[in-house]
Amino acid sequence: MHDPRPALTALPLLPTGTVYGVLMNFPGELAALGESAHQPPYQSPPRAPVLYIKPANTFRTAGSSVTVPAELEAVEVGATVALVLGSGGHVAALRLLADLSEPHGNHFRPPVKARCRDGFLVVGAAVAVDSAPRPDDCVLTLTVDGQPVQNTRFDALVRPPAALLADVTEFMTLHSGDHLMLGCDRPVPLARPGQRVELSCPGLPTLAFTLTRETA
Amino acid sequence: MNANARRARVVWNGQVHDAMEAFDNPGQGLLQLDSGLRLRQGDVQWLPPLRPVARPRTILALGLNYADHAKELAFKPPTEPLAFLKGEGSLIGHDAHTLRPAGVAFMHYECELAVVVGRTARRVRPEDALDFVGGYTVANDYAIRDFLENWYRPNLRVKNRDTCTPLGPWFVPAAAVPDPQALALRTTVNGTVTQQGHTRDMIFGVADLIAHFSGFMTLEPGDLILTGTPDGVVNVQPGDVVVTEIEGIGALRNTLVDRLSANPTAHHPAQP
Numbered sequence: 275m276h277d278p279r280p281a282l283t284a285l286p287l288l289p290t291g292t293v294y295g296v297l298m299n300f301p302g303e304l305a306a307l308g309e310s311a312h313q314p315p316y317q318s319p320p321r322a323p324v325l326y327i328k329p330a331n332t333f334r335t336a337g338s339s340v341t342v343p344a345e346l347e348a349v350e351v352g353a354t355v356a357l358v359l360g361s362g363g364h365v366a367a368l369r370l371l372a373d374l375s376e377p378h379g380n381h382f383r384p385p386v387k388a389r390c391r392d393g394f395l396v397v398g399a400a401v402a403v404d405s406a407p408r409p410d411d412c413v414l415t416l417t418v419d420g421q422p423v424q425n426t427r428f429d430a431l432v433r434p435p436a437a438l439l440a441d442v443t444e445f446m447t448l449h450s451g452d453h454l455m456l457g458c459d460r461p462v463p464l465a466r467p468g469q470r471v472e473l474s475c476p477g478l479p480t481l482a483f484t485l486t487r488e489t490a
Numbered sequence: 491m492n493a494n495a496r497r498a499r500v501v502w503n504g505q506v507h508d509a510m511e512a513f514d515n516p517g518q519g520l521l522q523l524d525s526g527l528r529l530r531q532g533d534v535q536w537l538p539p540l541r542p543v544a545r546p547r548t549i550l551a552l553g554l555n556y557a558d559h560a561k562e563l564a565f566k567p568p569t570e571p572l573a574f575l576k577g578e579g580s581l582i583g584h585d586a587h588t589l590r591p592a593g594v595a596f597m598h599y600e601c602e603l604a605v606v607v608g609r610t611a612r613r614v615r616p617e618d619a620l621d622f623v624g625g626y627t628v629a630n631d632y633a634i635r636d637f638l639e640n641w642y643r644p645n646l647r648v649k650n651r652d653t654c655t656p657l658g659p660w661f662v663p664a665a666a667v668p669d670p671q672a673l674a675l676r677t678t679v680n681g682t683v684t685q686q687g688h689t690r691d692m693i694f695g696v697a698d699l700i701a702h703f704s705g706f707m708t709l710e711p712g713d714l715i716l717t718g719t720p721d722g723v724v725n726v727q728p729g730d731v732v733v734t735e736i737e738g739i740g741a742l743r744n745t746l747v748d749r750l751s752a753n754p755t756a757h758h759p760a761q762p
Binding site: 288289290291292293294297298315316317318320321322324325326327329330331332333343381382383384385386387390391392445446447448449451452 | 545546547548550572573574575576577578579580612637639640641642643644645646647650651652706707708709710
């Protein structure tokens, strides 16, 4: 019999479509802003999903060495899971991602420079959905130099995976190969040049990378 | 073959074709497929004039990059480029239909010079930056202001909607555009001029933008920079025909609809 599940090795190592990320999908993110979410420049808490895009220059495979720009002491390491879209709007696969950013506290303008440096998205191997855990059941462990720094659960999101997918595709189609990341819980851990970061989740391939200091 | 000819990417007779404006009669409405076949421009379906790329295409766009438009929207001109990213899924070609959703109050076009990166750019100096341009086209970066929120503003629900970024009709090689800051722009709605501007009034010009972005991210061939729009954006309605035009680059036509129908080109009879 033909097995319709794509083998692990048949899935591309890097995203072939657009990678979307979401802010404020963990309850603690908005809560941490407190009253300021109601004040300028925001005026009111977000209604629609707060989305951003990670462009292709940020993509790196697991095992990479990521260069930290010379002017940054450390980078934020956002631990997350992405839904990988297949044909017909269906979720085809799941993968772990380390979504790196320059620490930034203001969410008024799109943080292009903070999030779009070369190498700022390290991508784990994709696993077909029927071989992967349900995204809601994923429990991620992030370690820096072997020390656990964060556990992330995806069972109490502001928008659970299906709701996020519905609210995003209300105004834009997600095409085959596009990715929708489910968000990064706060506080987002920091890592520095010279450190080794590992992101793991039962049922998904572990993702590890090292940070190196940019040399002039 | 004219290296400076305006190029297109079209669907005709069941295939995608690279094509160019018939160089012996530019502006006369003839298109020559790479096979040599000549067609009337109204007889093809236009795609965004971009060759496929191996990796997802990066699309950078600028907000408030014309001093007059910043003033129109009651903003102080920014001290560094106000940029946002778009997904390739929002792009459509020339002469296509854009959905104006039911119940929105304010949807407007934005006529923009679009820069197509020609070679890998990393930490490029402004004085060298134009060497990294492959060519130019016209973008209409529609926005629906009803959905504006102050979180990562302009947010994707305003700026990254299906059908809301017409691009084309032509890819114009950089060699044919000696100075990208010397181009007049205008938009007409149903034939009436509603927006006029000039690329000399950009706050950050094409060279500055390439230097700025390549300073922190590597740009690859085929990546796009939509350089912002001048003063004069007005609300548009289903049935309106919007033409965003840039001197020497092209006139990009788009029709607003209240629902997407089966045949997007049916409204436009073949050009003479």
